[in-house]
Amino acid sequence: MSKSLEFLTEALRRLPGVGPKSAQRMAFHLLQHDREGADMLSRALHQAVSAVHHCALCNTFTEEDVCDTCNDEQRDRRLLCVVETPADQLMIEQTLTYKGLYFVLMGRLSPLDGIGPKDIHLEKLVARAADGLVTEVVLATNFTNEGEATAHYISEMLKARGIAVSRLARGVPVGGELEYVDPGTLAQALQDRRDT
């Protein structure tokens, strides 16, 4: 195989879920059937890598210093919702019930994978939450053990600085029939039951 082709295959293998065979197939496809697409891909990658960086306020991907969401005057600056990924932020946006701002960790604490506080920008979050306008931080990390550990440490750090912290509620899903809800979720819903 030519040097350039080999280089391209190696590069494609850096994508998640792409092994040597898939990478080779992609490389052949681009060079044989879609040279225009290959050119487009190359330009798009180059542009994205040079233009996209983290928002100074919420840490999500943006091309400006501060992203559109953080710049939106209509949003409630007293609320700050902490999520693991931009995809999680999108889900919360889709609920149409949250009007505050966000902080995107771009990951979660995962001790066994060696992912610690430095990898999820906790210092930036503390600085962001202490801007004097935020009165409540809503922790919306996942309900996995790693997400819970992340929420616990953020909550300890922020409470020590006098910032009010809340956590997403969990329990039976909307339209959930108890007969079909998984027992783990139901057990949590019982533990977290509330007065009516």
Next chain:
Amino acid sequence: MDLAEANNLEAAGMAGPPAKSRAPARRHEHQRGYVLHTYPYSETSLIVETYTREHGRVPMVAKGAKRPGSALRGALMQFQPVAFSWSGKNDLRSLTQAEWIGGLPGLAGDALFCGFYLNELLLKLLARDDAHERLFDCYEAALLALGGGGEEAGVLRGFERELLREIGYALNLTHEADSSIAIVAEGRYVYHPERGARRLEAREHPDFEISGRTLLELDTGVYSTPQTAMQAKLLMRLLLNHQLNGRALATRQIFTELQQL
């Protein structure tokens, strides 16, 4: 298999040519166990490191576990008892079913971190496919104690000691090495990872000396002062490090980083 998967296999200790498998080919049904850790495997599957009572550490592939709405999602959580069913005899078994059993309170806060630590110890120090029923019961009791707000340091020391015993390094905390001379609370000792305790002469001042009281209290699991509890922690760390043979514990490192925040 791509690079990330190869890395995950390597992290799971499954790299290299497949060893001749000793495990029988038959199916196993409803085995009580725990998830120690999961690694992503292809777009939709997971490698699950399980710890079962009757078969010890068994690595499995959970096909489709990452798909939205997979029934495995809620079941494959650490620190909750699960009934595992699997088949296969290769290095990586196929998970066929995982059912949530429940009954444990679940871990929160610092106790959750202690749970991650226990899991990392099991992953790094326990060989595959070796049943350790007594250690399993000890693990389960430790989770129960941690979930019920038990005193964390004491729970961890007890588990560490049992783990060392199970992998063939039982601690002798009541007598000096190779002798029948009893440890005395007022004595000063040095502890050799493989031989045991040796009483120090008055002129000896090694980097890490340990009081007789600490050794005796580590034996009973009841600590009279913060100093003996701290010394017990340092001694167990020394002994575990010896077994880890230069491999670092990620949970220990990250816990230290979090304490500094």
